[in-house]
Amino acid sequence: MAEVAGRAGAKSRPEFRNIHVFQLSSYRLPLAGIVSILHRISGALMFLVGIPFILYLFEQSLTSEISFENYRAIVSGWFAKLVLLALIWAYLHHFCAGIRYLVMDVHLALDKEQARGTALSVLVVSLALTFVVGLKLFGVF
Amino acid sequence: MTTKRIVVGAHYGLKDWLAQRITALVLAAYTLILLVTLLATPTLDYGSWAAIFGSGWMKVCTVLALISLSWHAWIGVRDIYMDYIKPTGVRLLLQVLTILALVGYACWAVIILWRV
Numbered sequence: 261m262a263e264v265a266g267r268a269g270a271k272s273r274p275e276f277r278n279i280h281v282f283q284l285s286s287y288r289l290p291l292a293g294i295v296s297i298l299h300r301i302s303g304a305l306m307f308l309v310g311i312p313f314i315l316y317l318f319e320q321s322l323t324s325e326i327s328f329e330n331y332r333a334i335v336s337g338w339f340a341k342l343v344l345l346a347l348i349w350a351y352l353h354h355f356c357a358g359i360r361y362l363v364m365d366v367h368l369a370l371d372k373e374q375a376r377g378t379a380l381s382v383l384v385v386s387l388a389l390t391f392v393v394g395l396k397l398f399g400v401f
Numbered sequence: 402m403t404t405k406r407i408v409v410g411a412h413y414g415l416k417d418w419l420a421q422r423i424t425a426l427v428l429a430a431y432t433l434i435l436l437v438t439l440l441a442t443p444t445l446d447y448g449s450w451a452a453i454f455g456s457g458w459m460k461v462c463t464v465l466a467l468i469s470l471s472w473h474a475w476i477g478v479r480d481i482y483m484d485y486i487k488p489t490g491v492r493l494l495l496q497v498l499t500i501l502a503l504v505g506y507a508c509w510a511v512i513i514l515w516r517v
Binding site: 304 | 425
């Protein structure tokens, strides 16, 4: 929230409003805030791209042996792999951040330092797992 | 307590909040089931992959996960619309399209599953 100067003459009480989109780059979001907005972005990504794309792959992989080969051909392309990697990140981030929220729902790790720590853990764990799965996806091991 | 309820708003109360969490737990459980099943499958080819989803209990688990996913996605996407889309008509249109998409996806998934 950005602070807006009160009306001239009136008692200057701080007024808090939602920030404008142009203030986004200059706004220093705390770690928990970064986890939160990424939770939303990853969710939207999985809804818009993830569900239809994964269902299409699911259909190709299950319908017949011929379509299974077709599925393998699709997922061996570099662009499809990039899309899959983005979706894998989205799932892992959403999963880890979701567990953090469930933990907070039962009133654990609610103070400032602990909340910052769990937010950092979510980012580290989800990115590390995405990295490992990415290596596997691009055939490094 | 507000008396003017917004048609394209939330469902005012604990229900959606709780549903979001319970569906999340179902999806997390399904993720683990799928992960363990895949790890227990030594060679993954068409035969073993189709056999996983050919079993009755896996079909039931998958359908339960699908219902949870649709419900979970609906609450989440609606919350995004409520935050960023202010005109009632546009929001209603997006909400209707979202419900149609999610129900359509769920039907498609059931069709895929029952062909195996």
